[in-house]
Amino acid sequence: MLFTSLKFVAFVIAVLFLYYAVPKKFQWVLLLCANLFFYIQAGIYGLVFILVTIATTYISALSICKEQENIKRLFEKYKDILTKEDKKMYKAKSKRTQKLYMILCLIVNIGILAVLKYTNFFILNFTNMKPVNFILPMGISFYTFQSMGYLIDVYRGTVKAERNPARFALFISFFPQLVQGPINRWKELSSTLFSYHTFSWKVIQSGVERVIWGYFKKLVIADRAMIGLAVITSDNVKYSGAYALLGMLLYAVELYADFTGGIDVTIGIAEMFGIKLAENFKRPFFSKSIAEYWRRWHITLCAWFKDYLFYPISMSKWMNKLSKAVKKKCGNAIGSRLPVYISSIVVWFVTGLWHGASWNFIVWGLLNCAVMLISQELEPVYEKVENRLHYRRFRYYKVFEILRTTFIVCSLQMLDYYYNISDAFRMYISIFTTANYGYVLKTGMWNIGLKVQDYAVLILGVLIIFIVSMLQRKRQIRKSLDSRPFFVRFIIFLLLFLAIASFGIYGIGYESSQFIYNQF
Amino acid sequence: MKKKIIRILAIVLIPTACLYFLQLLFMPKYVSDINEGSMIEEYYKSSKNHEVLILGDCEVYENISPVTMWEEYGITSYIRGSSEQLIWQSYYLLEDTLKYETPKVVVLNVLAMQQSEAKSEAYNRMTLDGMRWSFSKLNSIKESMTEEESIISYVFPFLRYHSRWSELTSDDIKYMFNKPNVTTNGYLMQVGVRPMTVAPQEVPLKNYQFSERNYNYLDKIRQLCEEKGIKLVLMKAPSMYPYWYERWDTQIKEYEDKYNLLYLNMIEQSEKIGIDYTTDTFDYGQHLNVDGAEKLSKYLGKILKDKYDLADYRNNQEYQKTWDTLTEQYHREKENKLKEWENIQ
Numbered sequence: 001m002l003f004t005s006l007k008f009v010a011f012v013i014a015v016l017f018l019y020y021a022v023p024k025k026f027q028w029v030l031l032l033c034a035n036l037f038f039y040i041q042a043g044i045y046g047l048v049f050i051l052v053t054i055a056t057t058y059i060s061a062l063s064i065c066k067e068q069e070n071i072k073r074l075f076e077k078y079k080d081i082l083t084k085e086d087k088k089m090y091k092a093k094s095k096r097t098q099k100l101y102m103i104l105c106l107i108v109n110i111g112i113l114a115v116l117k118y119t120n121f122f123i124l125n126f127t128n129m130k131p132v133n134f135i136l137p138m139g140i141s142f143y144t145f146q147s148m149g150y151l152i153d154v155y156r157g158t159v160k161a162e163r164n165p166a167r168f169a170l171f172i173s174f175f176p177q178l179v180q181g182p183i184n185r186w187k188e189l190s191s192t193l194f195s196y197h198t199f200s201w202k203v204i205q206s207g208v209e210r211v212i213w214g215y216f217k218k219l220v221i222a223d224r225a226m227i228g229l230a231v232i233t234s235d236n237v238k239y240s241g242a243y244a245l246l247g248m249l250l251y252a253v254e255l256y257a258d259f260t261g262g263i264d265v266t267i268g269i270a271e272m273f274g275i276k277l278a279e280n281f282k283r284p285f286f287s288k289s290i291a292e293y294w295r296r297w298h299i300t301l302c303a304w305f306k307d308y309l310f311y312p313i314s315m316s317k318w319m320n321k322l323s324k325a326v327k328k329k330c331g332n333a334i335g336s337r338l339p340v341y342i343s344s345i346v347v348w349f350v351t352g353l354w355h356g357a358s359w360n361f362i363v364w365g366l367l368n369c370a371v372m373l374i375s376q377e378l379e380p381v382y383e384k385v386e387n388r389l390h391y392r393r394f395r396y397y398k399v400f401e402i403l404r405t406t407f408i409v410c411s412l413q414m415l416d417y418y419y420n421i422s423d424a425f426r427m428y429i430s431i432f433t434t435a436n437y438g439y440v441l442k443t444g445m446w447n448i449g450l451k452v453q454d455y456a457v458l459i460l461g462v463l464i465i466f467i468v469s470m471l472q473r474k475r476q477i478r479k480s481l482d483s484r485p486f487f488v489r490f491i492i493f494l495l496l497f498l499a500i501a502s503f504g505i506y507g508i509g510y511e512s513s514q515f516i517y518n519q520f
Numbered sequence: 521m522k523k524k525i526i527r528i529l530a531i532v533l534i535p536t537a538c539l540y541f542l543q544l545l546f547m548p549k550y551v552s553d554i555n556e557g558s559m560i561e562e563y564y565k566s567s568k569n570h571e572v573l574i575l576g577d578c579e580v581y582e583n584i585s586p587v588t589m590w591e592e593y594g595i596t597s598y599i600r601g602s603s604e605q606l607i608w609q610s611y612y613l614l615e616d617t618l619k620y621e622t623p624k625v626v627v628l629n630v631l632a633m634q635q636s637e638a639k640s641e642a643y644n645r646m647t648l649d650g651m652r653w654s655f656s657k658l659n660s661i662k663e664s665m666t667e668e669e670s671i672i673s674y675v676f677p678f679l680r681y682h683s684r685w686s687e688l689t690s691d692d693i694k695y696m697f698n699k700p701n702v703t704t705n706g707y708l709m710q711v712g713v714r715p716m717t718v719a720p721q722e723v724p725l726k727n728y729q730f731s732e733r734n735y736n737y738l739d740k741i742r743q744l745c746e747e748k749g750i751k752l753v754l755m756k757a758p759s760m761y762p763y764w765y766e767r768w769d770t771q772i773k774e775y776e777d778k779y780n781l782l783y784l785n786m787i788e789q790s791e792k793i794g795i796d797y798t799t800d801t802f803d804y805g806q807h808l809n810v811d812g813a814e815k816l817s818k819y820l821g822k823i824l825k826d827k828y829d830l831a832d833y834r835n836n837q838e839y840q841k842t843w844d845t846l847t848e849q850y851h852r853e854k855e856n857k858l859k860e861w862e863n864i865q
Contacts, residue, residue, distance in 0.1 A: 507682065507683065
């Protein structure tokens with residue numbers, strides 16, 4: 001069931017109606033049934049995998065939790081008998097058992113993800129075997145990460161394991177966030193997911209507004225940009241130089257509008273059910289550095305990697321030992337940087353791999369890492385120059401920084417949509433070496449499936465997003481909209497709705513595409 | 521409370537009204553070009569007291585002139601024709617027409633018997649969009665839809681035509697609420713002469729057998745006519761393209777014999793009709809021009825009149841006014857189009 005299909009809209013309306021019609025204590029049960037229906041629609045095959053993830057994570061988390069409680073009870077019961085050493089010993093033993101549960105569960109679930117998503121990558125790169133035909137279950141990367149985050153949190157003792165398997169199943173499978181995130185944490189989501197929600201027009205209206213905004217970005221902007229990009233990437237010989245630059249811009253617009261639009265739809269739908277999901281974006285294209293960009297783009301995934309991969313590696317005992325050893329041999333400067341370098345490289349390697357089973361994405365991830373580490377290393381140099389020239393006080397320097405970051409992000413994104421690394425680099429270089437800008441401006445850009453009206457809609461759409469983002473910097477735009485009279489808000493969203501209905505890419509003649517992040 | 525009700529009404533009614541007006545704007549108008557898309561809905565504006573109803577594809581709406589049949593014999597007729605009209609579409613159009621009137625004779629062009637699947641969404645749209653909503657329309661849609669189509673886009677044509685926003689013309693605004701007729705009782709007049717210079721060649725087919733599906737619908741048409749006391753006439757118009765195979769003709773003749781119907785193969789009778797394919801066709805033998813259509817109409821009208829004892833309404837005041845207007849329009853249109861054609865020459 002595509003998020004952009006009328007069937008999905010009808011499904012959401014029906015679930016909403018039932019949600020507020022049933023007694024409040026059954027609201028979460030209804031959502032669970034809706035999730036089941038939603039998942040079955042995508043094929044019964046995928047259901048098996050999500051059920052395995054739910055079951056294994058539930059059992060492991062519960063076992064870890066029981067182990068934690070047992071040790072607590074033991075300490076409580078024998079607090080007068082147990083010495084400090086005894087306690088330490090029992091604690092270490094218990095921790096080992098908990099770790100075992102956690103690792104077994106991680107192996108099973110990451111194993112499923114790895115086998116389904118990366119087997120062909122492995123086969124094609126390291127063997128002479130034929131590729132296998134695996135169907136990737138819907139949202140596997142997202143729900144696996146969400147469930148693993150929960151498990152690690154239980155292991156760390158920051159959350160208690162859920163005892164009701166059905167409630168846990170709802171947390172993992174909540175349908176609006178299932179296909180493209182955001183990756184939520186049990187701590188934040190559970191309170192809102194299971195609390196009782198009373199019907200309120202205000203809540204519905206607020207959710208609908210956000211959904212409309214999301215569909216506007218997806219159907220009017222992203223899918224329109226995709227038409228041009230599909231033509232440009234179809235022939236690397238014909239569409240180089242200025243075309244490649246145009247493609248780069250179109251992809252930046254498409255990816256941003258697609259992913260943020262998808263998240264707006266997700267959060268808006270959840271909002272209609274009275275459920276608050278984590279925000280996933282904070283105006284990423286206003287970032288002044290790549291590091292900042294990654295704090296503002298796909299926030300929940302980046303936070304996941306930071307909390308569950310970066311810190312565990314950089315602050316691990318073995319890393320500490322290694323750092324100390326390197327400090328002794330190579331000096332403090334290298335030794336103290338080592339944990340950050342190794343952790344960053346691992347995190348960005350995995351981030352690349354998470355985005356796609358191809359070398360393109362791995363290189364993309366590592367290049368992002370390289371840019372961040374290099375700029376970190378160059379910071380003292382910048383500081384020196386700044387101290388002499390005071391260039392940072394110029395207002396337009398910030399604009400330059402934003403444009404520079406945007407250009408780097410867009411350049412790296414070329415690895416996303418070209419089939420192989422050499423093509424991506426060749427096309428990137430062609431932007432600077434192929435002198436076809438005059439031709440493309442006059443003729444070429446009008447022959448890639450986009451008419452002058454389409455460019456007008458795209459430019460206007462991007463302008464609207466830009467203005468909204470600018471306004472968001474100073475105030476919470478939705479709150480200030482709320483303070484406006486009803487009819488002002490109504491007209492704004494009516495216009496957006498009519499824009500989607502008229503200019504949206506859907507129906508015969510247009511391919512109704514799924515959100516890009518659904519594929520992960 | 522009152523405020524709340526007003527808000528709810530505004531939320532429901534204003535977007536609905538906007539979408540409705542946008543739908544009117546985006547729907548193709550089929551006035552200045554592709555007139556074929558206008559024909560089905562034009563019927564509802566007609567007087568609906570016709571004795572002869574003609575169903576079929578372009579072989580009827582470009583080959584038969586109801587005005588000529590009126591002028592010659594006082595026969596009142598209407599053509600519910602549309603491009604590539606399929607046999608089930610003819611059936612549902614018959615069903616639809618019978619809600620408004622019961623003609624004495626139904627003439628069905630049989631070329632569609634050789635086509636058992638809808639080929640194109642565009643042709644479907646030109647036949648189905650113009651029908652008024654009823655079970656006949658719904659069933660016709662269900663039967664006709666190609667894989668890419670959905671019923672919802674017929675219920676809300678906006679979903680189909682919204683992509684026209686970038687190609688709107690002044691016609692779309694001008695004819696948003698009201699459109700002029702592009703046919704005279706379903707006849708789409710074509711003038712000009714493009715002679716047939718090459719006789720059509722028979723290209724062997726893999727299978728000549730009409731499909732069971734088409735026979736079922738032909739049966740349904742026959743049964744519905746019988747039920748309503750209507751005489752069914754099968755006709756193959758004198759169009760030379762696409763080639764009308766002997767084996768197709770045989771199957772229709774067998775059907776004619778089996779059910780005691782009248783089958784008129786006008787290709788065989790083209791000499792009797794007086795059709796000259798060097799002067800009476802506007803597209804090299806595929807369709808007749810107005811001269812050819814008038815010849816065929818005279819010939820067909822005489823057969824229908826003689827065989828089914830149709831009344832001559834020329835002196836009937838109830839009909840005179842309507843038909844006088846139609847006749848006048850017809851001749852004016854003919855004159856104008858001929859002038860245009862001469863200017864092109």
